[in-house]
Amino acid sequence: MPAQGKLREESRSGAKFENNHLFISEPNGAMLMTRSKVTIDGNEAAAYAAFRVNEVIAIYPITPSSPMGEWADQWSAESKPNLWGTIPRVVEMQSEGGAAGALHGALQAGSLATTFTASQGLLLMIPNMYKIAGELTPTVFHVSARTLATHALSIFGDHSDVMATRQTGFALIASNSVQEVMDFALLAQAATLRARVPFLHFFDGFRTSHEVAKVEELTNEDMLAMIDEELVQAHRKRALSPDHPFIRGTAQNPDVFFQERETVNPFYEACPAIVQEEMDKFARLVGRAYHLFDYVGAPDAERVVILMGSGAEAAQETVEHLTARGEKVGVLKVRLYRPFSIEHFVNSLPATVKTLATLDRTKEPGSPGEPLYVDVATAVSEGIATGKTPFKTYPRIIGGRYGLSSKEFTPAMVKAVFDEMLKEKPRNHFTVGIEDDVSHTSLEYDPAFSTEDPKTVRAMFYGLGADGTVGANKNSIKIIGEDTDNYAQGYFVYDSKKSGAVTISHLRFGPKPIHSTYLISKANFVACHQFSFLERLDMLKAAQPGATFLLNSPFGPEEVWDNLPRTTQEEIIKKKLRFFVIDAVKVARDAGMGGRINTVMQTCFFAISGILPRDEAIQAIKHAIEKTYGKRGEAIVQKNFAAVDHAVNHLHEVKVPDRVSSAFDLRRAVPEEAPEFVQKVLAKIIAGEGDDLPVSAMPIDGTFPSATAQWEKRNIALDIPVWDEEICIQCGKCILVCPHAVVRAKIYDPALLKNAPPTFKSSAARWKEFKELKYTLQVAPEDCTGCTLCVQVCPVKSKSEVKHKAINMAPQPPLREAERDNWNFFLRLPEADRRTLSLGQVKDVQLLQPLFEFSGACAGCGETPYVKLMSQLFGDRALIANATGCSSIYGGNLPTTPYAQNPDGRGPAWTNSLFEDNAEFGMGLRLALDKQTEYARELLTRLSSNLEDELVKSILSADQTTESGIQQQRERVRALHAKLAGMKTPEARDLASLADALVRKSVWIVGGDGWAYDIGYGGLDHVLASGRNVNVLVLDTEVYSNTGGQMSKATPRGAVAKFAAGGKPRPKKDLGLMAMSYGNVYVAAVAMGSSDMHTLKAFLEAEAYDGPSLLIAYSHCIAHGYDLVHGLDQQKAAVLSGYWPLYRYNPDLARLGKNPFQLDSKPPALPLEKYIYNETRYTMLTLSDPQAAKLLLQFAEEDVRNRWRVYQNMAAMPMNGAAKEAK
């Protein structure tokens, strides 16, 4: 490899600690000048290159890869051409399995085709990957590597998904930075065409996919030079065509399969050299030299770490730091991991090496070592055995794991590995970055060790999702990257909750290339964009001495000091921070920006930091504003300009006093009365200290206690609802719609009011049968998100001032303490006796305790009220299988979870399997329950002679169709347990372990439309057809909400969604009608905002029906683009317009000879446009393509008419076929 050797020499002999990609070994500086510098993230970099070198792109959304598909779709919609001047065709499939299948087909038919995916999505592609590789088909899959779900789901990055494909025959190539992502996306394409081995190009999810960095953009000329036209033609020639027919994909027998399987070997043997040649060609062309294995470090290194992915950059930074101190260390970055070239590998290492440490970002329990370790051990051993290594001695090899699920991987950890290698007996199979106090695998490290370049500016910004902080910082990084000579990097940490979400932006910039692929822990600029964060987060912990602190404060420079917590004051004094304040809320409001303080704070950052001269900075910010908002209208631009212009005048430096004066400090993460696990584990996660939890603190099998959301008091609402007991009619509607279960009511004995807090409100209960009781409607002040749906739905208006309702919003802070006491008192009042309530009435049902509370769903969420209603009605006996998506995230994302327990300790048992298999998973729960019940009944019969006859008989014949029936059965089972406790036979013990199955259970299969209509439809269909008694709740938001609004088959015609940028051209699939066609499925379409009674009835009927039930619930969603405060009105409008007819299909009616289909809403009475044009998902099309909008509206109106006609006819039929047969 002469070319490789030469470049290696250059990179070793040149400034070896300089970045060896961007600025060394540039053969042609002039060429570099022609390429533009762009500040983009890893996903965009991958999509940029992939889009240009492909013709067909089949995708399916999955975090963190979704943006790659979205970019491709957008460019395709914007008619951007690929390298050959034609617009790539982008198609969204129903699952990654579907995408891989479509891709396989496109490749077989001779197209250049690609896909983007991650994690479980990649696993779904594996069957096709074997086929694609087995058929030697050139393609590149671009993967933002993500953790595979094991004991828990994680959306973050590691290599467990990629490692699960290393046996497929795909070449695996890793890029470590945003620049490399773009470069390798092209390199891989060039290589696959030559090698005929398909490639999987991967980079670390989030760390690289979402890192914004300044990179040099490859040009079309670069790409044309890299992609060999003849190879493209050759690929097409190999395609299936009836014009020169052949068959591919035969079935083979023992006689020949093996032999043919071995025919591919020469291709895999040739592949590494091909990749290196392409890398060399790229280096000559672009100036960045890469190798199959890139070594950085001392030429005479004795200790070398080996790894791939973004962690290699942190390792490089550490190596450069340590070698500058004379240490003989190095890092080997693995680029081409498959096919693994032993020869290239061993020759990439210094001959002087004594100890090698492999670092794997994955875990293979039970294996002799993680994949890279095993490969390195094999390679070294084989290399030595064949005499091909340069080593003077047989190097010692150890391996360890790091960075699972984007766990931080810092220079301090790299140093710990190097330190370990110095030991006489270094630990093998170690972990680094955690404290493993169970298996004692972890290496200790000194978190204070830092390799940050003093010339690099490190800035951290704490913002609220809604205030636009991240967007502004992305703009700032672009400005710094593109308007200055600085290198720039931006990384953004998001919340696990969707309402009141805290964001932390980490920005680095400076004159030297940035290899710091880890969060900032020593900042010289800290900005707090929300004053209320001060009492929750110790944000100055990361500020280094002399740093600058910028605070958005309602208090001016004179008053602010005494309003800071003690810790904040101490840190400002101790670290001698420069301290600035601005009332950004006021400036933004005056500029007409509402709560968006982003431009104000951005301007202040530039004003203080002095990166650019002030005027230049302001110009640049304004330019960025024009670019971002210009197309949305001049008014928006002007408002932002006004915010910029006024910001600087309102920025003040605070004269810092020399002593701490504050009487208060940071709030506790959870109250003192919280249970031990919550105190010891969850509280740490809430406080942002989860990284410090040792292995022993964690559950071993993914099991967590439920009912923990109650301990996380987030205080995110500025205003909370206040009850007016004088005018309230106690209808319960506000309680029903509350997405976060913060509005509750109880009826109770007036005597219980004796010890009530002074401001606790009550009034006489308005129930005929509970006249003697008191009624209280109470709000949880610290859990409310301030969405105001409760006020919106309240039907009562004051007679003297109509805007005053029976529930009204008022500022939270003055109410917080008193209402907290009231809430705690309220919780101690007894829960309603379920047996005494009339569960067909909304009013009564809203006295039931919700067993789903305080979730992290968006403020105003349209899904959670349905989930909550289900929990009120059936939660004490429900098992829930939840498809991955919004409902599994707000349902089960740490730190705290919303499924709760009643005073008896009963509550929903909740679980999540995958996205695609939820129906089957839920059916599995049912099968187990049914079998357990059956076996328990058998045992009961077998043991009846030893038990009371009456007890056995009453258990076996119990009527459990009512609340009292169920409670009586619970009593009987309790009695049974008591009897069984005294019996010693195996059968008695068996029955004791299964007796609870004798009480009726309710199985719920919950998920969104992405699951039910698309990826999980096959399974759902099968489960519905099975006849099993499961209840399916489809929370239909009509898009993939959780991954950011991609089109599903539930998306209505004419709505804009991702992958339907031009408005969805085809109508929504009628899932209900399809399910009804079975005849034995209970089906209902509900919309709580239109008729809560209808919703309640459908839930009760669905659960009561002894067979599969399907509830399709209209769920308003942030992805519809309007203020969710109007969510219920929109639901009403959807029904009024005929778009969402309410109906119930009850097979039990057919058995009675009646028509099972009941149409429960009136014929369309509102023009469709009056409904849809309240929502941005529809109006944006009228703005972007008015003609298409008009046409699609006409079609959509036709859809409504047609659907109504069908339903009307169905409802008018005297009875169904089954009844006729029965006759």
Add this chain to the structure above:
Amino acid sequence: MIDLSTTYHGLNLKNPLVVSASPLAEELRNLRRMEDSGAAAIVLPSLFEEQINVESSELNLFLQQGTESFAESLTYFPDMTGYNLGPDGYCEHVRRAKAAVGIPIIGSLNGSSIGGWIQYARKIQEAGADALELNIYYIPTSTELTGEEVEKLYCDLVSEVKSSLHIPVAVKISAYFSSLPNMAKRLDQAGADALVLFNRFYQPDFDLENLEVVPNLLLSTSHELLLRLNWVAILFGHVKADLAITGGVHTAADVLKAMMAGARVVAMASALLRNGIGHLATLRKDMLAWMEEHEYESIRQMQGSMSQRAVADPAAFQRANYVRVLSSYSMKGVPL
């Protein structure tokens, strides 16, 4: 041959029947039918200043809502290459209208601040409108705002728009000024080429069942014509600007009265919404019949013939007449 032609702020019109701003003019095929039925000019539906700002703000708000908060959903919508916001769609309609019919097309702007008006007005002019109607619609709700300030706002707006356009500018105003003649004169001085009397205020109604304020827009009746006749008759000859009557013109008699009071044209919307576009032809026919019967030669002949300065008893338009009307009201048939 009776001559129905008239001139209106410099445009020669074949008759005084102008179609006022209404949803009818949103459809090109309706514009053609208007022309065929005898309309002399068409005022297009208004471009609302607020609408532009609200559309733009809402689009921005809802595209931003919930973004950059949660790692899995950093955005919720595809970001389009461009949006047809602001006056672009409107201007496109002006262009199409011009291409569809041969009669003058008058653009209409509705708003209350100088803001983006100049820019929008220019764009409408560039799109080919023959004239522009400014519908200044300002509802003062502040107790601190004086009448003088409100009037100044009107005049500033007119002179700003006028100085940046070369096409004629008509100003549609309300009757609610302390001194309408003075206001008319000041608008005249500010450069208005025509005054359109009067716009009809949106007056919300109350829904008693739901205790809500509900939007309410009633079509005009001939009864509303009287207020307009009165003021046109008073202003005629005192302002340079041409006068137009809108609101309450439903019959040929209404048109003739308007002409006699001193209007150059009438602008109609309610009459067409109620009776259909073909009503224009009926009006024209009825006018001709009346004029023929009464031996009028032309519309011009009658314009202003019954204005205050032309009638025998100018006091008929003044307070003395009011006293007379009150005292002459017959109490016969009133249930007492």
